[in-house]
Amino acid sequence: MSSNENEMEGSNAGVIIVGSANQDLVAYTPVLPTRGQTVMGTSFVTSCGGKGANQAVAAASIGVSPNGVSMVCRVGDDSFGQNLLSNFRRVNVIYDEEKVIAKGSAKEGDEGEETSSSYHTGVAPILVDTQSGDNVIVVAPGANYALAPSDVKESILSSSKKPSVVVTQLEIKPESALEALRTGREVNAITILNTAPAPEDWEMSDEFYQLADIVIPNETELRVICGRPPHDEEGNKDGGDVENTAEIEMAKELLNKGVRRAVIVTLGARGAMIVERNPDKSQEEPTVTFVDAPKDLPCRSLPVVDTVGAGDAFCGALSAYLDAGLMLDEAATKACGVASMSVRKRGAQDSYPTAKDLPDMLRVEGSSASGEGKPIISFVTGNKNKLAEVKRMLLSSEKVPFEIESRDIDLPELQGDPLEVAREKCKLAALEINGPVITEDTSLCFNALNGMPGPYIKWFLEKCGHDGLNDMLTGFEDKSAYAQTVVAFCAGPGKEVQLFDGRTHGRIVRPRGPLNFGWDPIFEPDVGEEVAKTYAEMSKDEKDAISHRGRSMAKFKKFLVDEAESICKSIGA
Structure with a gap:
């Protein structure tokens, strides 16, 4: 995948x-x-x-x-x-x-x-x-x-x-x-x-x-x-x-x-x-x-x-x-x-x-102790922890009339900006699954590099490491960046793709905090704290409150609640 x-x-x-x-x-x-x-x-x-x-x-x-x-x-x-x-x-x-x-x-x-x-x-x-x-x-x-x-x-x-x-x-x-x-x-x-x-x-x-x-x-x-x-x-x-x-x-x-x-x-x-x-x-x-x-x-x-x-x-x-x-x-x-x-x-x-x-x-909404008989929307991932986290964020409090299950499918590598990649990926996933689908793409965008590495941050991190990502900005005064998650939803093949864009602005810094959590140690969000912290230095609650992923999921959750009836009709539930 x-x-x-x-x-x-x-x-x-x-x-x-x-x-x-x-x-x-x-x-x-x-x-x-x-x-x-x-x-x-x-x-x-x-x-x-x-x-x-x-x-x-x-x-x-x-x-x-x-x-x-x-x-x-x-x-x-x-x-x-x-x-x-x-x-x-x-x-x-x-x-x-x-x-x-x-x-x-x-x-x-x-x-x-x-x-x-x-x-x-x-x-x-x-x-x-x-x-x-x-x-x-x-x-x-x-x-x-x-x-x-x-x-x-x-x-x-x-x-x-x-x-x-x-x-x-x-x-x-x-x-x-x-x-x-x-x-x-x-x-x-x-x-x-x-x-x-x-x-x-x-x-x-x-x-x-x-x-x-x-x-x-x-x-x-x-x-x-x-x-x-x-x-x-x-x-x-x-x-x-x-x-x-x-x-x-x-x-x-x-x-x-x-x-x-x-x-x-x-x-x-x-x-x-x-x-x-x-x-x-x-x-x-x-x-x-x-x-x-x-x-x-x-x-x-x-x-x-x-x-x-x-x-x-x-x-x-x-x-x-x-x-x-x-x-x-x-x-x-x-x-x-x-x-x-x-x-x-x-x-x-x-x-x-x-x-x-x-x-x-x-019971808790969205847990394995609930959700029986609800229409199923597929979330494209092979990571059970990621599925569980998405279910917690989307289904834990509101009465959302859907259940979410994971589907691990192979999709081609796509080129483009984060929104283009998310839209095309969701279209292909809906065609492959032949039903309603959710995809999610996360980017880390350096403003001095016109948005790069963007959706390719995972591969840049693997090749360059935390210090190498910092070195990419050597010679640039502008260290600002934004973290972005785009959640995409499509009700089925040929249906319109809905995008939910969440961003957190901040800056790139030398790594601080635990180093085994992806690029979290080098991203310092701009949240007006007296003592600035990287994502890696924040507690889970602190990060959830301001994270790009939390913001995109909040928009998507509101959509699921507000448009539940029309979504059910669109997917034939």
Whole structure:
């Protein structure tokens, strides 16, 4: 297929979960034993678990993340490890087959030795109270502790696309969890720290908070990491009513340690509390919002069976909804709904709802959990990440009565300016597909060179590199340029092609920011910021707000909404 896009433009790798993968060994009993007591259980099961793996499976299963879910973890070379990997494949969680098996000796000091693994897969014996659904858990980390900080950094940076969300927990080495947050910030992803299990024999440094956009403890973990006793003055378990001033003040303490955006305290059956920095700089006081699963969620009438993995269901679902572009409070509300569904069944990962299980109030427009029965428009691409990103941008909020699917077709190389190339390419694609089609072409145009490299930027970048593109302007005072995306739509062979031109003006600079995102490091948009940034230095939200691609897609989206009826008639739907 002919492709003129900057390969990194506007696309990302979705959600990356960095964390633990364990085999859960679950015993059910009508009463949890006290110290020194033996009780009889009613049943026993083995299941896939680990906080990291749980969150990855929850995020992938609900089918709302437009860009997919990846897992960075280590397992042993044993039957438990193979079982965990098989389950990842079942729900389409991506992992690195070459690196996921822990190498070397589990003995201290032998970590780097390239031998067959002597690490066992992490295991978690769990006791579940069949009356209340409460549980107690002991984790033997095994291979989880073979995941080194350098492994984490390499895995995130080696992703061919920008992750939009990076999530980690504390069932791996603290330094590895910290590296996940650090590298997540480096690639401008939303970074989420789930403080579970709360540290017992070590103390979290402020750097954990300063590198996290969102920190998620439960009620007990909140008290531990804030240095409070597990019982309040009245002796109520877990601090009593979380809506009291003390609990809110503890969340604010974490914000004051440097959390960049919000602290979300999960409250079990009562939903979650969001303590968020106020975006209005004149308002110093954080906002406090309480959210819960939608009131009309069908499962609310069912009894709670098992709370194992409910917090992980929330964290995983939240990351997927954020990847789908939802605002934080809406994402948290829907994530509460997913967690609520999970506690009505036994097990952790086995209890997580799939896309087909989601009721309408937990779905996202344009995700695999929606869109059935809508007319299909083909988007010319062989890149699934790009398809997912286009679906997120076009179908995530408005009631657009279409579904978009990818078609990977070969088209001839075309010559001309960006608008001419886009129009002819779309005509040829409509003829080839014999139906409605969308094409997209991205250009980087240097004004001093009369618009070159234009639609050929991909090939110029491959041959010249970032510095070579700068050298093309040596001798020119004019370093101005504009980034351009042209989205083209044609209802079918012989039909008129509609063009949607989006441009962002700026200048060409020496590369700044991560260098593995196409030409982003050399383009500095003119957006009037006090501190200028290249595309590569911007967060995903910052870039989406001003990007040429976002502008062209916004125009196209308005067209799809305003002209939906005539488009349906034109394509025969």
